[in-house]
Amino acid sequence: MLDERHPEMVSDEQAQNLAELFKALGDPTRVRIISLLIGRELCVNDLTFYLQMGQSAVSHQLRYLRNMRIVKRRKEGKTVFYSLDDDHIEQIFRQTLKHLEHH
Numbered sequence: 505m506l507d508e509r510h511p512e513m514v515s516d517e518q519a520q521n522l523a524e525l526f527k528a529l530g531d532p533t534r535v536r537i538i539s540l541l542i543g544r545e546l547c548v549n550d551l552t553f554y555l556q557m558g559q560s561a562v563s564h565q566l567r568y569l570r571n572m573r574i575v576k577r578r579k580e581g582k583t584v585f586y587s588l589d590d591d592h593i594e595q596i597f598r599q600t601l602k603h604l605e606h607h
Contacts (some may be wrong), residue, residue: 528572529596533557533565541575542594545587 514522528534533555540546540554552562566586569575576589588594 525572525574528569528574529600531565533561534569534574535597537562537565537569538574538588538593538597541586541588542597545578545585547583547585551586 529538536555537551540551546554548559548562548566551566552559555562566575566577570577570586573589574593575586578585578587
């Protein structure tokens, strides 16, 4: 819903939510995590291997991304698998890469 005072402008709430999403995507580690999760799910151990980071640091970033509803988790026994929350995240990611390659 657009702001009634100016039909082309997003509402204050939309602006805040959009800014929070871009903030979440503003961290290189989180961007790398998202890129690894495109089209697949991975467990924390896999992510720590690919990112060459400690489990605690990776888990911290995953928690942040989960709270932002960018990733979701699925538990299988003691193992937790992470994947992108929905295909919109992948679309945003791919469109942004296209934009960067365009310049």
